[in-house]
Amino acid sequence: MSFMKLWSGRFKKDVDSRVNDFNSSISFDGRMYKQDIEGSIAHATMLGEAGIISHEDSELIVSELHKILDDIEAGKVEFSIDAEDIHMNIETILTNRIGDAGKRLHTARSRNDQVALDIRMYLLSETKVLKAKILGLLSAISDKAKANIDTVMAGYTHLQRAQPVTLAHYILAYAQMLIRDYGRICDCEKRMNVMPLGSGALASTTYPINRERVAELLGFPAVTENSIDGVSDRDFVIELASALSILMMHMSRFSEEIILWCSSEFGFIELDDAYSTGSSIMPQKKNPDVAELVRGKTGRIYGDLMTLLTMMKSLPLAYNKDMQEDKEAIFDAIDNTLISLEVFTSMFATMTVRADRLRAAAAKGFINATDCADYLVKKGMPFRDAYKVSGKLVAYCTENDKTLEELSLDEYRALCDVFEDDVYEAIKLENCVNGRKVRGGPARESVERQITIVDEFIAENR
Numbered sequence: 049m050s051f052m053k054l055w056s057g058r059f060k061k062d063v064d065s066r067v068n069d070f071n072s073s074i075s076f077d078g079r080m081y082k083q084d085i086e087g088s089i090a091h092a093t094m095l096g097e098a099g100i101i102s103h104e105d106s107e108l109i110v111s112e113l114h115k116i117l118d119d120i121e122a123g124k125v126e127f128s129i130d131a132e133d134i135h136m137n138i139e140t141i142l143t144n145r146i147g148d149a150g151k152r153l154h155t156a157r158s159r160n161d162q163v164a165l166d167i168r169m170y171l172l173s174e175t176k177v178l179k180a181k182i183l184g185l186l187s188a189i190s191d192k193a194k195a196n197i198d199t200v201m202a203g204y205t206h207l208q209r210a211q212p213v214t215l216a217h218y219i220l221a222y223a224q225m226l227i228r229d230y231g232r233i234c235d236c237e238k239r240m241n242v243m244p245l246g247s248g249a250l251a252s253t254t255y256p257i258n259r260e261r262v263a264e265l266l267g268f269p270a271v272t273e274n275s276i277d278g279v280s281d282r283d284f285v286i287e288l289a290s291a292l293s294i295l296m297m298h299m300s301r302f303s304e305e306i307i308l309w310c311s312s313e314f315g316f317i318e319l320d321d322a323y324s325t326g327s328s329i330m331p332q333k334k335n336p337d338v339a340e341l342v343r344g345k346t347g348r349i350y351g352d353l354m355t356l357l358t359m360m361k362s363l364p365l366a367y368n369k370d371m372q373e374d375k376e377a378i379f380d381a382i383d384n385t386l387i388s389l390e391v392f393t394s395m396f397a398t399m400t401v402r403a404d405r406l407r408a409a410a411a412k413g414f415i416n417a418t419d420c421a422d423y424l425v426k427k428g429m430p431f432r433d434a435y436k437v438s439g440k441l442v443a444y445c446t447e448n449d450k451t452l453e454e455l456s457l458d459e460y461r462a463l464c465d466v467f468e469d470d471v472y473e474a475i476k477l478e479n480c481v482n483g484r485k486v487r488g489g490p491a492r493e494s495v496e497r498q499i500t501i502v503d504e505f506i507a508e509n510r
């Protein structure tokens with residue numbers, strides 16, 4: 049098959065072979081073959097309808113492009129780096145198959161608006177997959193939350209035991225983050241979903257094209273309003289990389305918790321064997337590699353975002369070849385976020401919660417000291433005084449190696465005679481949790497409300 053340079057007319061010499069390799073993007077933009085073909089089918093259809101090319105040529109192009117698509121999917125087509133990128137590979141294959149009609153496809157079009165279209169379409173197909181994976185993780189969180197509404201644990205600040213919550217309440221915090229991540233991807237989609245074809249190289253075209261018709265054929269709700277911006281805008285790529293960076297930051301925090309929790313020191317969870325690995329030397333080891341890799345890959349996604357921001361910085365209008373570098377960065381960000389979401393979800397769904405260990409750790413940290421102070425406040429004492437009494441009790445317990453639950457009523461009353469027998473009920477961790485019925489709090493009814501919100505979100509978006 050001949051892959052002569054489509055632009056060879058102006059040149060007297062062949063391109064240096066290293067430049068040929070250097071310039072070529074087919075090794076990574078080949079994955080946009082479907083979008084490139086769909087875009088060309090819409091363009092050729094419009095050219096035919098507008099009388100810019102003949103109906104016969106238009107139909108021949110469209111039917112051959114369908115065949116090329118089938119052949120690519122059947123693994124029958126080999127791309128060549130000599131044709132540089134996916135756009136020229138497809139056009140060359142088409143022209144080799146149908147001759148002159150194929151040469152008419154690129155009328156009123158430039159690779160600059162073609163690539164802008166392809167990348168938008170490709171990213172829009174990937175955001176659908178990303179959103180589905182987020183819903184998958186949300187549903188795993190909802191299931192675990194339902195099973196752990198009464199699993200009392202210590203909530204932490206500064207990684208010090210702070211106040212009692214439940215595991216359901218704890219992991220539902222991540223559900224809120226993921227719902228925002230989902231929303232950020234939807235926001236990106238709005239600006240991605242604008243059709244740039246017709247911008248030409250930068251100055252549009254003199255042919256009487258119908259841009260709205262192309263948009264309609266491809267399912268875009270809008271077309272770009274400035275041809276220079278149409279070919280030089282990559283905001284939507286950066287926006288997606290930034291949404292993915294924030295998402296991965298959340299995943300990295302979640303991973304860090306998993307890593308801590310499955311250590312012997314915490315022992316709050318046990319990972320399924322299928323989602324942990326052993327050591328080549330230490331027989332006792334069971335390592336949380338999945339969570340560690342998700343945490344590690346987060347840096348890489350930030351790197352992709354930086355690549356994109358730096359690549360676009362200072363670029364004069366309109367298209368510059370620098371912009372070819374957008375693809376590897378955003379593809380890397382998407383691929384790694386997708387695999388992270390997928391593996392993390394299965395790891396999370398299959399982990400075993402050790403409620404006894406969570407409860408035991410919660411018992412030791414005086415996490416009911418605030419509730420002890422609140423008890424006195426409810427009996428009429430000002431909060432600051434009550435805070436001091438409770439603090440003294442904690443100091444007394446620490447010196448005598450006791451918990452608040454283990455003090456006798458005499459010990460309580462020795463410090464403050466407001467204490468009565470009902471203090472034991474007030475400081476019981478289960479009661480401390482269930483007393484926090486505030487919207488957003490850890491009490492059963494508040495957590496049930498949170499679970500409903502997550503379940504409704506999943507149902508509305510599935």
Ligand code: ARG
Pocket residue numbers: 073077133159160163367369371372373
């Ligand atoms: N492969 C190129 C890219 O990804 C396509 C656009 C090339 N346009 C050009 N004028 N060289 O950006």
